[in-house]
Amino acid sequence: MDVSLIVILVIIAALIFYVVGIYNRLVSLRNRYQNAFAQIEVQLKRRYDLIPNLVETAKAYMAHEKDTLEAVISARNDASALLRAAASDPTGATLSKLASAEGVLQGAMSKMNIVMENYPDLKASDNMMQVSEELTTTENRVAFSRQAFNDSVTEYNEYRQSFPPVFFAAQFGHKKDANLLEFADSAEIQNAPKVSF
Numbered sequence: 155m156d157v158s159l160i161v162i163l164v165i166i167a168a169l170i171f172y173v174v175g176i177y178n179r180l181v182s183l184r185n186r187y188q189n190a191f192a193q194i195e196v197q198l199k200r201r202y203d204l205i206p207n208l209v210e211t212a213k214a215y216m217a218h219e220k221d222t223l224e225a226v227i228s229a230r231n232d233a234s235a236l237l238r239a240a241a242s243d244p245t246g247a248t249l250s251k252l253a254s255a256e257g258v259l260q261g262a263m264s265k266m267n268i269v270m271e272n273y274p275d276l277k278a279s280d281n282m283m284q285v286s287e288e289l290t291t292t293e294n295r296v297a298f299s300r301q302a303f304n305d306s307v308t309e310y311n312e313y314r315q316s317f318p319p320v321f322f323a324a325q326f327g328h329k330k331d332a333n334l335l336e337f338a339d340s341a342e343i344q345n346a347p348k349v350s351f
Contacts, residue, residue, distance in 0.1 A: 187306035191244035215276035257338035
């Protein structure tokens with residue numbers, strides 16, 4: 155066998171292995187961000203399950219605040235439905251709709267918290283304190299999970315856009331970037347007021 159033929163075969167084999175490596179890395183990174191979204195889904199479902207308990211506990215004390223309680227439940231139901239849609243495809247428009255629904259839910263929950271300030275007995279209730287603590291813990295888990303998801307999405311997008319994977323990504327079914335999941339509180343943190351002395 156000719157040496158030049160062997161060299162050509164080795165080069166072709168190396169290129170094939172390199173392209174297979176690119177494909178495997180793209181699949182691995184996509185699976186990682188999809189798994190990270192599944193973690194967000196778990197935490198959001200937990201929160202959605204806690205909200206009716208919070209509302210039920212508050213009902214006895216806040217009989218005059220029926221509209222506020224109904225707004226919270228309605229926003230929760232909308233966000234829960236959009237989470238199910240986003241779980242099947244955690245990219246694109248579904249993530250923006252979920253983020254928007256989460257913003258509405260956060261607004262309704264904030265309004266409920268403000269109204270609850272007028273009911274000291276409610277705030278002192280053992281049930282309310284327990285549900286509020288669980289909700290706070292869950293909010294922290296959601297934030298952590300969202301950060302992990304956004305980190306995974308960023309890593310996927312950077313690899314997909316880098317050279318040479320950018321030449322192969324579309325052929326391997328990775329035609330577009332994954333979207334970050336940003337809730338309204340992300341914008342508030344970025345636009346935090348400046349304090350000067």
